[in-house]
Amino acid sequence: MSVAVHLRVVSLAERPDLASAMLTMESTWPAYVRAEPLLINWAFERHPEHQLVVLDGEGDDERVIARAASVPFAWDGDVDSLPDTGWDEVLRQSMLDTYAGRELTAVCALEIAVVPGSQARNLSSRTLVALNDNARRFGFADLMAPVRPSNKHAEPETSITDYTARTRSDGLPADAWLRVHVREGGQIIKVCPVSMAIAGSLAQWRGWTGLPFDTDGPVAVPGALTLVEVSVKHDRAVYIEPNVWIRHRLTT
Template sequence: MNSTTTITITTVAERPELAGRLWDFPDSWPGFVQEDLVSWAHYMRIPAEFPEYVLVATDDESGAVIARGLSVPFLLNADDRGGLPALGWDQAVLWAFSDLRRGRKPDTVSAVEVAVSTARQGEGLSGLMLAAMRENAARCGHAELVAPVRPSAKHLEPRTPIEEYAFRTRPQDGLPHDPWLRVHVRAGGVIEAVAPASMTVTGSLAQWRAWTDLPFDETGDVEVEGALVPVHCDAQQGHAVYVEPNVWVRHRI
């Protein structure tokens, strides 16, 4: 689909032998995010159920898988939906699988993930994967790609409201302050809305201690490395909850 002198990007539908290698490389996702229950139930099924919407990048010289891009098709413009959901990532994935089972024709593609090997970050691969995802959505007959973007530098400001952070721009060029949002806007995307509850991770205090190596022994907000907002700990009830906000970006293609 898209190649340079050293990298080839294709779909899992075109190269099914790569489906089992999508997770060969280390990425930068914080571990606790993977405890989101929607992700647990559906994420690993995406390459099997939607192989034509899953991209994989390989190094032409070594053959190594160095990046992946997962997306899913769903019906957005339906009477029972009517707009980009506040539940962001979770809702887009749930709609996609529900529509597949019910035989509803999708009209939109949602990005689910762009991940680059930690050994190859800083080479512009995320931008290449996003461009390939846009091209692939168009090739599959869609007029737009939407993305519940996880701002890459928001974790440095966990107490800044997402509404403020999402629309912050740089004075020199008016582009988004956040690097990953900036990549999307440069690619033609438009920041449309905040998804205030895009992913939710709940667990016992023992689980959170295991996930983060933090004590979680006092009621209140706990800043966790890699978290976009603080995790709320309820020591009396014995659980903690992380509700992650994302930013909806719409790409007309």
């Protein structure tokens, strides 16, 4: 597959040697957004054909400049059955469905990330197109995505429902990343209120953010889409990240 001149898209099934480079690629994800490594490693090993990397350069100059991770899962086509615990749950569901031998009927995008400084090349949109094309090539009719709105972090106290409902004068979503999905044919179908739950000690949160975390209650954290709840007494802080479920129909 090719997304632009001089750029190449390959899967880990084609290039298993790129797994480490894909995982360690620099990205703009906050340090506290941490997926369960055992599940990620399982997805890479069991479904490498759904893990994509965008390469720039050749030979010794070859480097990963974008990545797209996804997993197939058994979906009945009912929007209401998509889990409110989106990102966390669909990865677990993919594992359960795979081992149970269920028919895997849809693909769920887990992440699209671009190396900082490369966004001007429209790589996010091109990588999304490549992910859709890859799922279509394997015969899937739908690509689902619990999408992380790119500008929501600037308004952590705004509800995800109100934020998602905002549109521009042309009718497209006000949020830039949601807008990319809609332009590529995606349909916003519902809010995913508890897509990822991240808990840690106060020392962990201080290390991730550089903030003191010395007061009980909600704290605004750079990059977080909602406020982080802090309990000094229990030496714990919890972040619940909401996403937005988007459906890409891959057949016409």
